[in-house]
Structures are given as C-alpha cells and as structure tokens.
Amino acid sequence: MTARDLRGYHELNDDDAWLVQSALAGDARAFAELVDRHAPVCLRYATRMLGSREDAEEATQDAFLRAHRALDRFDTTMSFRTWVMSILINRCRSMLLHRRRRTARVQLDGAAVDAARAPDRSGGVELRDAIDHALAQLDPAQREAFLLKHVESMSYEEMAVATGAGISALKMRVQRACDRLQLLLREDVNA
C-alpha cells in the first residue's frame, strides 16, 4: 500500500496531479505544462480583479512562482486550479492593499474615470469600458466573489476553499455584486 492509497487518493488519471508529481521529480516541462493549462484563466481573473493587465501579469507570475516553491505541499486530492487560484486570490488582495493609492488614482476614482472616458462617435461609451468601470466600482470582496462565480464558473464549495470565506457569505457577495453591476451598467447605458 502506498501513501497515496492511505490518503484515499482515487484520481489516478488526474493529469494535473501527475504533472505536479513529475515537476517534483525535476521535470521542468511538467511545470511548463501546468502554466500553459492554467495561466490564461489566472491571468483573466487577475486582469478583471485588478483592472490592469500589467498588474495582473505580475500577480499571476508571482502566484505561479509561489506555487512552484510549494509544489510538494500541494494536496493532490484537490484541484490544482483551486490551489493556484487560492494563491492568486491572496496575491491580488495584497496588491490591492499595497497599491491602494495608485489603484485609487487609476481605477477606483469614479469621478476621475468618468472624466477621462471619451465618448465614442455615437456619443455613448464602449460596453467593454462600461464593464471595466462597473467592476472597478464594486467592493473588492464582491468583485472577487462575482468573478469566481460567474466568470470562472467555480462552485461555491470551490470558492470557499479558494477564498477562505464561508459559503453563505460568498452567496451574499455574489448577489450584491449582481445587483450593483446591474445598477451601474443601467446607469451607464442611460448616461
């Protein structure tokens, strides 16, 4: 009986778990494969969360490097995506906290953003701009929950593992984020 048997590991065909084991054994290509599989999703989440592709690239790279350092602590009975996302979520939270001044100046100052947004030829604004603007207006915890639920399609159980928050709190955040987003986007269309 192996340690994996003892731990009730049944997902022997889980490619990510095998890639982790290969990476731990020193196969650099296995870690590269993990990056190729999961980086696009991580980068998307971080871009929407931080409102900046540049910051998102830094956060995502940092998250993967931390994952690489801690690979042997990865619990192969859980999803690699959930694990690396949990690291990324913490990196995004830290970046929002430590770069609050810059973030506030660039993204969260609604009046400044409004003033800077140029109308398109039809006199309205691009939907994509409106969405970015609306996301930036959300409370970070609500934005985080909304993105994980409706953009990354995580279950509430998976979100709870990744964020450390309770399921009922997460549901409340998602619901409030939906309400607020609807309001913000409606206002934007009517503006």
Added chain:
Amino acid sequence: MRDHEPDRLPESLALAVDLMRQEEVPSAEWRDELLRRASAEPRLMRRVTLSVPWAIAAGVLCAALGGAAVVGVTRYSAGAASAARVADGVAASTTANGMMLPVTFSVVAPNAASVSIVGDFNRWNPAALPMRRSPDGRTWQVEVRLPLGLYAYAFMIDGRLAPDPAAPHAAADDFGTPNSMLVVRGS
C-alpha cells in the same frame, strides 16, 4: 425581493459576463520569464527523504557544521523551550520501508491551548500529530517514528507556526516562516 438566485446569472448581465470571459492570453515573453525565474529558484528543502547512505552523509555534514541531529533544549520565546530529540541508544527497527527511528518532539509552552507538530513527514497537516501536554502542564510532547532522512518541520502553537530555535533553520517558506531542519540518522 431579489430577481435572481445567487447561482444564476441575471439575464441582463449575460452579455457583460461574456465579455469578461474573453481569454487573456499570456505572451511568450511572460511565459519564458516565468519559467526562467522558476528554474532559477532554489527549491526549498521540503519532503526530502534520503536513502540511508545519503542520510548518514547529511547527518555527518550537519554535525560538522554545528547543527547536530540531536538538538538540546534552548530558550524559546515567552519562556518556552523546545527540542527535537532522536532517542539515544534506541535500536533501530527495520520495516519494509527501511530503518525507522523514534523521534520525540517537545516544546515548553505553558500558556498554549493546543500544540502540534507539522513537517515534511505529515504533509504539514496541523491535525495529524497533536502534541500531548505533560503532567506538569508546561511541556508538550509527541513521539514520531521516522525513516532516516532530512526533514523540515515547525511547531504549530495555538494556530501559529513557530520554528524550533534549537534546530538549524532552513530558508523561510512562502509565508515568511523559517522552518527547522532535523536529520534522522542511524548512527
């Protein structure tokens, strides 16, 4: 009343979410930089299980550097003391996995409500090896049987990681906590 359930996306947000789901493709430069940085980083000394000759060699090296496998009781923060001790004179038993030795971890933490040991040998699971409070109420102990090898470990005192100051420390882990190192050797 809410016009949607938390599991269901309101229809009015469907188009917006479609746009949010547009993929963000990492650039080749970004990927190369990440892989270069990952390969350049020294791996932390985690879950290192050495074959018997290498374990003995590592033990000899540690001892030569002043970090003996058997570490003594030293002062610990808040008046606590700690030790990770391979029992002297204990005959090693042989199992299918090789030589196993009993190692007693102890820490003096009179004000703690719970103490456990976490390390490479239990996948850093705080629930796996709870330490027992001694009759004097000051010392917490647990005995673990370990194969020969080199291990990183730390105490978990009331939910907080604390290194063993009596043992050599490895580099800090991802969360900034230095780990202690223990060599279990057969001689």
